[in-house]
Amino acid sequence: MTQTTDQPILSVRDLVVSYRSGNGQSVDAVRGVSFDLYPNQSLALVGESGCGKTTLGLGLLRLLPRLGSIPAGTVTYRGRSDAEVDVLALPKNDLRRWRWREAAMVFQGAMNSFNPVLRIIDQMGDTIRAHREKGSRSVSKSEIWERSADLMRSVRLEPKQVLPSYPHELSGGMRQRVLIAMSLLLDPKLLILDEPTTALDILTQRAVVDVLQELRAERKFAMIFISHDLGVAAELADRVATMYAGRIIETGTASDIFYSPRHPYTSGLINAVPPVVGDLPELASIPGSPPGLNSLPPGCKFNPRCSYVEDRCLSTDPDLLTISARPAGMSHEAACLRWQDVVHERKVVARA
Amino acid sequence: MPERTPLISLRGASQTFHSKSGDIPAVDNVDISVGPGEVLCLVGESGCGKTTSARMAAGLSRPTSGTVEFEGKDIWSMSKEEFVTFRKSVQYVHQDPYASLNPIRDIHKTLSAPLLKHGIAKNRSEGWTQSAELLRRVDLTPPENYLPKFPHQLSGGQRQRVAVARALTLNPKLIIADESTSMLDVSIRVGMLNMLGRLRDELGVGFLFITHDLAIAKYFGWRGKIAVMYLGRVVEFGDTPDVINNPQHPYTKALLDAVPEPDPDLTKTKKPGGGLRSADIPSLRNLPPGCTFHPRCPLFEEGTCNTVRPELTLLDSGRQVSCHVVARRGSINAPAGASAGGS
Numbered sequence: 001m002t003q004t005t006d007q008p009i010l011s012v013r014d015l016v017v018s019y020r021s022g023n024g025q026s027v028d029a030v031r032g033v034s035f036d037l038y039p040n041q042s043l044a045l046v047g048e049s050g051c052g053k054t055t056l057g058l059g060l061l062r063l064l065p066r067l068g069s070i071p072a073g074t075v076t077y078r079g080r081s082d083a084e085v086d087v088l089a090l091p092k093n094d095l096r097r098w099r100w101r102e103a104a105m106v107f108q109g110a111m112n113s114f115n116p117v118l119r120i121i122d123q124m125g126d127t128i129r130a131h132r133e134k135g136s137r138s139v140s141k142s143e144i145w146e147r148s149a150d151l152m153r154s155v156r157l158e159p160k161q162v163l164p165s166y167p168h169e170l171s172g173g174m175r176q177r178v179l180i181a182m183s184l185l186l187d188p189k190l191l192i193l194d195e196p197t198t199a200l201d202i203l204t205q206r207a208v209v210d211v212l213q214e215l216r217a218e219r220k221f222a223m224i225f226i227s228h229d230l231g232v233a234a235e236l237a238d239r240v241a242t243m244y245a246g247r248i249i250e251t252g253t254a255s256d257i258f259y260s261p262r263h264p265y266t267s268g269l270i271n272a273v274p275p276v277v278g279d280l281p282e283l284a285s286i287p288g289s290p291p292g293l294n295s296l297p298p299g300c301k302f303n304p305r306c307s308y309v310e311d312r313c314l315s316t317d318p319d320l321l322t323i324s325a326r327p328a329g330m331s332h333e334a335a336c337l338r339w340q341d342v343v344h345e346r347k348v349v350a351r352a
Numbered sequence: 353m354p355e356r357t358p359l360i361s362l363r364g365a366s367q368t369f370h371s372k373s374g375d376i377p378a379v380d381n382v383d384i385s386v387g388p389g390e391v392l393c394l395v396g397e398s399g400c401g402k403t404t405s406a407r408m409a410a411g412l413s414r415p416t417s418g419t420v421e422f423e424g425k426d427i428w429s430m431s432k433e434e435f436v437t438f439r440k441s442v443q444y445v446h447q448d449p450y451a452s453l454n455p456i457r458d459i460h461k462t463l464s465a466p467l468l469k470h471g472i473a474k475n476r477s478e479g480w481t482q483s484a485e486l487l488r489r490v491d492l493t494p495p496e497n498y499l500p501k502f503p504h505q506l507s508g509g510q511r512q513r514v515a516v517a518r519a520l521t522l523n524p525k526l527i528i529a530d531e532s533t534s535m536l537d538v539s540i541r542v543g544m545l546n547m548l549g550r551l552r553d554e555l556g557v558g559f560l561f562i563t564h565d566l567a568i569a570k571y572f573g574w575r576g577k578i579a580v581m582y583l584g585r586v587v588e589f590g591d592t593p594d595v596i597n598n599p600q601h602p603y604t605k606a607l608l609d610a611v612p613e614p615d616p617d618l619t620k621t622k623k624p625g626g627g628l629r630s631a632d633i634p635s636l637r638n639l640p641p642g643c644t645f646h647p648r649c650p651l652f653e654e655g656t657c658n659t660v661r662p663e664l665t666l667l668d669s670g671r672q673v674s675c676h677v678v679a680r681r682g683s684i685n686a687p688a689g690a691s692a693g694g695s
Contacts, residue, residue, distance in 0.1 A: 048537040156631075173631070201397035201564065206610035207631045210624045228538065231612030235619045254616040272542045273614045274567045277597055280574045285543035289507055350574060350593070 007078050008036035008329065009190060009222050010060070010103075015073030017052070017059040027293040029055040031246035032073070036329045039189070042216065042223040044237035044254075046230060046269070050290055052246040053226040054108070057192050060224070061105055062087065062095060077102065079189055100131055103190040104183040108198060110175035114167035120178055121163040124148040127185050151181040154218070155211045173204030177211055184219065193225040197232050209235055230273045234258055239330060242266045245291055245301040251320065252332035262323055262332070262339035264306050271346055282347040300337070308338045357424045359526045359558050360409050360442065361385035364418035367404050376636045378404040380584040381418065383664075386526060389556040391576030393569040393592065395607075399636065401584040402562045406528050409560055410444050411435075440470065443519035447531040449511035453503040459483070459514055460499040466521045486517040491547055509540035516548070526558040527551075533568060545572050566611055570596045580604045583636060583644045586664060590671035600673045600684060602649050643676065651677040 017030035030052045037043055045053045058064050060075055075087040079102045090098060099105075107113045115123060125144045132139060149159035155177040167175060176196060183191060196212070197205040209232060216223060227233050233240055233254070240257040242250045242265065250263040261267040268286040275281070288305040291297060297304050299314040306313065320333040336342065362384050369376040379401040386392045386409075394402045407413045408420050411427050419426045422438045430438060446452040453462060463486055464479030466472075473479040484495035490513040492498045503511055512532060519527055529548065533541045549572065551557050559576075563569050569578055573592040580588040580601065588601040599605045610626030613619040625631055630648045634640050640647050646657040656676045664672040665679040673679065 048539060171632075202566070202607050202610050203397065203626050203628065203631060203633075205612070206622070206624075206626050209612060229612070230538075230614035231619065234614050234616045235612045235622070258614060258616050269538060270614060272538045274571045275613045275615050275618060276567045276570060276611050277608060277613070277618070280571065280593070283542045283546070283571060285541075285546065286539040289509065289540065 007038075007082070009039045009078055010037040011074075011076040011078075012036075012060065013074045013076075015056070015059060015075065016071050017055050017064065017068055018071055019055075020067045020069075021294070025294075026069075029068075029246055029293060030059060033243075033246075033248055035241065035248065035251065037190070037222050037224065038328045039222055040216075040220045041329070042225065042236055042238050044233035044240045045224065045226045045243055046228065046233050046240060047243035048228060048269075048290060050293070051243040053228075053243050054194055055246075056243070057105065057194050057224065057226050060087070060192060061099055061103055062090075063099075063105065077190070097131070100127065100183075100188060101186045102188055103192065104186070104188040106176075106179050106183045106191065106193040106196055108195040110172065110179050111167060113179055114175070116167055119164055119166055120170075121145065121148055124163070124182060124185060127182065131186055147185065148181075151184060152178075154184075154215060155181045156207070157181070171204075173200055173207055176200065176204075176208050180208070180211065180215070184215065184221075187219065188221060190222045190224070193223065195227055196225060197227070197229065205232070212236060230258075230270065242269065245296060246293065247301070247335065248320065249302070249336070250334040252323070252334075253326075253330055256324075256332040259344075261344050262334040262342050263302075263336045264308050264338075264342055265302050266334075267342060267344045270344070279348045280350040282349045300335075308336075308341060310338065312337055358385035358387045358421075359423060360560070361421045362405065362409060362415075362418065363421060365405070365408050365415040365420060366417045367401075367408060367413065368416045374637045377584055377639070378636065379408070379415075382581075382584075382586055384409075384560075384579055384586065384589075386558045386560050388525060388558050389552060391552060391559045391561055391573045393573035393576065393578045394560065394562045394581060395564065395566060395569050395578060396581035397564065397633065399583075399633070400581040402564075402581055403530055404584075405581070406444075406530050406560060406562050410442055410528050411438060412444070440522040441525040443522065443524040443527050445512075445515050445519050445527060445529045445532045448535060449508055449515050450503075450535075452515055453511055453518075455503055458500055458502050459487070459506075462514065463487070463499075463518055463521060466518070470522060472522070482521075483517075486520055487514075489520060489551070490514070490517045491543070492517070507540075509536050509544060512536060512544060513547070516544075516551075520551070520555075523555075524557060526560065528560045528562070530562045531564070534563065534565065541568075548572065566596065566607065580607070583634065583639065585644070585674065586672075587645065587674045588672065589664065590669075594669065594671065598684065600667065600671060600678050601675050602651050602678075603645050606648075606650075643674075645675075651675070653677060 013034045015033045016028055018026040018028045020026050047053050059070055077085040077087050128139050128144055148163055152159040152162055157177055197208050237254050240254055241248045244265050250266045271284050274283055286305055300317055303309045303313045318335045318337050320335050323332040325331045362382050365382050367379045369378055382405055396402055408415050427438050460483050463483035467479050467482050473482050487495035487498055492513050533544050561572055576592055578592045578595045579586045582603050588604045599608050606626035606628050609623040627650055628648045642658040642660055643662050646652050662674045662676050664674045666672055668684045
């Protein structure tokens with residue numbers, strides 16, 4: 001499924017994102033994240049609210065709000081021309097050009113991503129005009145229409161109906177699909193989606209998931225999608241990375257993560273989400289609640305909630321340890337000193 | 353039909369909202385009932401009438417036609433005293449714990465206000481001890497830490513527990529939980545569901561549990577019933593494990609074929625579009641004739657489905673389905689590729 005070329009499209013090393021929190025203090029919302037994303041690969045970032053998923057996504061495109069900054073780390077992008085782009089050092093104008101043309105983002109909350117007083121076709125046109133190459137000829141209306149209509153069809157929407165509409169005239173699922181289409185307007189090689197299916201109904205969510213799968217097969221872009229919905233992650237991801245308190249604590253293929261998680265947090269998270277069909281499993285909640293970012297415990301950040309905790313967990317915050325090494329970023333790694341002891345099982349309470 | 357008088361029952365209840373652009377039949381002829389200690393899950397997509405049905409059951413809005421009965425009595429022709437008893441016995445837990453708690457009341461005041469008002473607590477110190485007891489019930493321990501706090505000092509999960517504790521103040525017989533766990537993070541949601549399950553088992557509280565999440569409905573309502581709603585009507589009703597694992601109505605089937613599963617192998621069996629002919633939900637203002645599901649239905653038959661409205665029909669083992677094609681077949685189909693037979 002994933003074609004492996006030797007070069008990752010995106011390399012992130014020790015990325016730190018912090019927010020100023022008043023009184024001259026700051027909290028680190030992302031605390032040293034490293035990963036490689038290969039072309040045509042899809043990576044799911046999962047975790048609970050406040051674990052830093054969205055902040056990481058925003059940080060990769062330097063879209064952080066004013067209070068956010070990136071004090072450390074590197075983000076390297078290798079696009080069409082194979083030249084390396086240091087995203088964090090891009091000057092403002094080049095950054096603007098790089099975004100959308102090379103890497104685009106679909107934000108959470110489709111309604112807020114549109115200008116409510118412009119028709120969809122006008123918003124499409126704005127994007128195309130704002131990002132055209134320097135010195136190239138102007139883009140005609142019919143060309144904008146054709147390119148937009150093409151994309152609308154690829155997200156299974158009727159161009160004649162959707163393009164002349166205002167955002168409020170569309171349903172939630174349609175808006176989300178328009179937004180995905182719009183992000184692909186300049187044929188980016190990397191797409192970051194923040195909770196693309198949250199707050200959609202089951203059948204609408206299914207339509208969005210189907211569309212994303214088709215588009216990825218057709219247009220071959222790499223995808224990072226941020227979701228707290230493990231079902232969507234299982235469906236769309238080649239790779240899954242679990243985040244906790246600002247770090248990636250486990251990464252692996254979808255089967256690694258869902259069938260043999262080696263970090264107690266991942267295991268707990270999966271056991272907290274019941275599958276719909278089949279027997280009734282026993283669900284266990286993870287005791288306690290996620291730590292505040294300004295009062296992280298010493299050692300492993302999960303230790304106050306962990307049932308495998310030992311003395312050494314209170315002093316060491318482990319890096320990702322390799323469980324099984326594979327090429328192209330598909331290795332299974334977990335940041336747990338006791339990963340060998342972690343047993344993942346789902347007890348069945350009642351048979352169907 | 354349970355042999356005992358159900359706690360609450362909606363009989364042919366309908367609610368039509370009037371708007372400038374026409375009438376909106378939000379709920380149409382719904383029959384549901386919940387008995388003591390029973391769980392009824394209402395599932396369906398947004399706008400299918402789940403919340404409107406729940407509001408009618410709670411006596412928060414009056415049905416345009418049909419009746420709502422509490423222990424066999426029509427609540428809208430009750431005497432004032434009876435109505436107060438009904439109101440005390442049926443409590444509502446809302447979706448958003450950020451909006452449902454008064455921000456300028458501390459937890460003690462939130463919980464003791466109804467206790468004092470209804471004379472369950474004689475004085476302030478009794479109010480305090482009873483509030484503490486309620487917090488212990490919802491696993492907020494030690495209660496002394498939480499009682500003086502204000503809602504903004506609590507996390508979402510803690511607030512929702514306070515909302516449940518408040519619903520328990522008057523010893524209700526029925527709790528209506530309207531998407532009460534959907535705003536919570538997964539690890540916290542399970543704790544909340546287990547806590548609600550304990551209330552059901554220990555206190556014998558009945559639950560009308562509304563959710564759009566089939567997995568949650570299955571988990572919480574395993575020993576109860578489930579009613580699947582579509583455009584204001586119940587389209588399938590039966591025991592939760594049976595409906596989830598062997599759906600009969602094409603809409604229920606589509607929902608289950610569409611829902612992504614947290615299991616990479618299982619989720620590959622899902623059908624694109626849930627196997628439906630159209631992804632768009634018709635507007636309530638302009639419902640299709642006949643069966644309202646026919647424009648999307650894979651079993652659609654010209655002539656019957658688009659002219660005659662199906663009623664809920666009883667199949668084997670208490671399952672009710674409102675579909676012409678399934679009703680004609682008359683019995684429950686075995687699940688495709690089932691390995692073990694259900695009971």
